[in-house]
Amino acid sequence: MPYNRSSFFIGFALSSAIWIILGTLILHPPSLKFPPTCTDSIDGNLCASETPPKGKTCILILASLRTGSSFVGELFANNRDVFYLFEPGLDLGKRLNHIRGGKQLTENVLLRMIQDLFRCDFTNLHFYLRWLSKLSENLLQGTCTITENVARVVCQSSRYIAIKTIRIPDMSLVLPIAERNALNLRVVHLVRDPRPMIASRFLALTHQRLSSASFANTSRILPNRSREFLSIYCKYNWQNFEIGSRNPTLKQNYMFVRYEDAAVDPLTTVKRLYRFINKTEVPSASVLKWIELNTNCGNEKGLYSTSRNSTAVYQRWRRTLPFRLAKEIEGVGQCRDMMIRMGYFQVKDEVYLRNMSLPLIGDAAVINHPKHSWLWF
Template identity: 35%
Template sequence: MSLPMPSGKVMRFGIKLISFYVLSVLLIGIIIVQVMDLLSTGARPDKDTLQRDIQNRLLDSQNGRDIYAGAWGPSRGLQYHPKLAVGTDVQYKVTEVSIADHGPEVDFVETSSDCCNSAGTGSRIFILAAMRTGSSFLGEIFAQRRDFFYLFEPGKYLADHIESQNLSRRVLITRYLQLIEDVYRCDFSNSKVLTDGLSNETTLGKKRFAPALLRSNGCRRKGNELKRGKLVCDQPFPVSEITNACKSRPHVGIKAIRIPDLNLLLHLMRRSKTNLKVIHLVRDPRGMVVSRLRVHAKDRLPEGMLYNVSHITETVRYYVQRYCLSWATNIEIGKYIPSVSSNYKLVRYEDLARDPVGHTHDIYSFVGLGSKIPSEVYRWIVNNTGMNQKLNQSGSSKPYSTSRNSRETFEAWRKSVRYDFIHFIQSIGDCRKLMNLAGYLHVPDEQALRDPARSFVTNIPKFNLTKYEFL
């Protein structure tokens, strides 16, 4: 006959038993989460699910502030995804979505794991842009790729250094062009100002200016095997890792707003070793001016007020005059000179706003990246253009039309200005010429400006190239 166990011992035994089971469940849960996390990093989207997602996509404009809202500003638009950010072993065979057979409503119809161009030679691209034209967004379709070494405004470090030393800014472009040529060769031996700038950037700064560095040996996650911690990078960052990050990727790209003249890049476009592809980003000067005024706190207007001609200061007028002259000249050089036109592509901000996926495909094809968009790029476009958000709150399944959303997006400036403001911009220097070359229509009067049924963005006109064959 067994003796009853004292109650104190029973209680202690029970507590130990319960603690054992709780710890076992927690441990199993942690292991499952980590396994699922690792699996999801390389998971391929289901084909049918992907097609349904695309078919249902909508462009949520919210009065024109959605598309590119994330791309403007110092850090917005660079949403950090921990599963895409870092990996010491760079993988270029990433999941992609083919749009070779896309129809009117379905942009992607198949998935593929072949991401890199078949030639294997690599692409060199340069985004020729101005302020407030959507260049940050355009640059991200390259920055988000794992096979790209992309630099955002590398001339900023040169400009800042020249300014800090109170030196002449006239030498900036000359030195900047030398730096650009060195970057395309992944040669940083003569670019100490650039490498020092990148080395001393915070992790967030590196993500903005050179995102490939986050996937190098100079950055890692703190934490143990079961818990991935915060991403940290060496400070200062090793210059050797900057070089390795560039050389280990087949493609190199630069976005810059400090190069105003396409002529300055012609030697790189013609050189067989570089074969530079220039993407010339253009925006309607009327919308660009309004956007530029809004970005500066001193120029912002209270809700309900409209910009009028008195807001066009001498500084604004001078900037617009330079923009229209330079951009009209660049378009004519890029379109009419036979030796240049094959490496030149005119891209309008308004077209990217209307169809970011379709125009990403066109741009990739132009620079030699093929007809497939990597899944991480597609996801970034979806997250930063409102494609997953539904505007219809009434319960109807009918989406807002593309034209309606795009008009609210890229012509939203019409709601912020009086006609005298627009009339003045249209009369500055070569702005009318630029508008004609890029397919922007003249606004004739106040009534037309307020007419929601009218759009002032039309097709880019065809260029008569036969007259310039002698060049």
């Protein structure tokens, strides 16, 4: 079946938050009791609360493109207690990235946007609600308007608020959010071996595979733009690992997850994720069922699909990635240091690379502290 990129984004953007909103409106319309809008309040600040709704746990999944973030996000999205938002910066990036300084501006606006979402404050997010409404209309093929009141009420009724983003490479930017004592924030830091990550990213963006033949006339296989991205990826993920595991603000609210561990043992991964957010049981009828249906598939549905045989897929790159390219990736920027710190082994030769029985992943260099046992796989 041909892959439809727009349907992917629509499906995942609607995977939790909008489905909860639409389901609530359709199934339980009388139970919704809307407070007045911000403009209806006496002081005009009713919706601009500086604290999230009481008792909520806020979850921020920080990842990069092609690191399995959609899969990990779905482990939360399929829980009815979770108000899950897939890539709230997607529309924002499209609006701002084309202007000078757009990338930095997108990061700054997105950080403020995330804080507002964690407070269920949609006062200044009408552009985002219009985008969600448009996605809903495309999916449902009908008129659908998600208002500020509807989004706020449904958000406030959820026990957990989870946001997944690939648009904040530097976790230090999150520290001001984490330092707010009123915000019960949990940060999930998701990484992937840089070798398959950059190869998968190149394929996703160019629809071509990285190969020695493609760049036969150069001493390097890796294109400059991919090299630049890879350098940033390794630099910030190494720094993020250090910040999360050592910074007093974050270290008790930080969880490090490798894509490879989630692919090999998704059940253990989801149990650790839910323990990390202080939820004792994983919903069997929704989350565990989703894992069963989406990690043992014989046929993948597309490049961006989360339905696949996850155990078989995570090592498939070893069959196709040129050995010379694997070594080149290891030598970019701080990638070698990142790999050592996070338990990724360097390839010795092509025989080692192609032999699936020889591991390329081991234990991360951990800080031995019982309070932080959830950090490591």
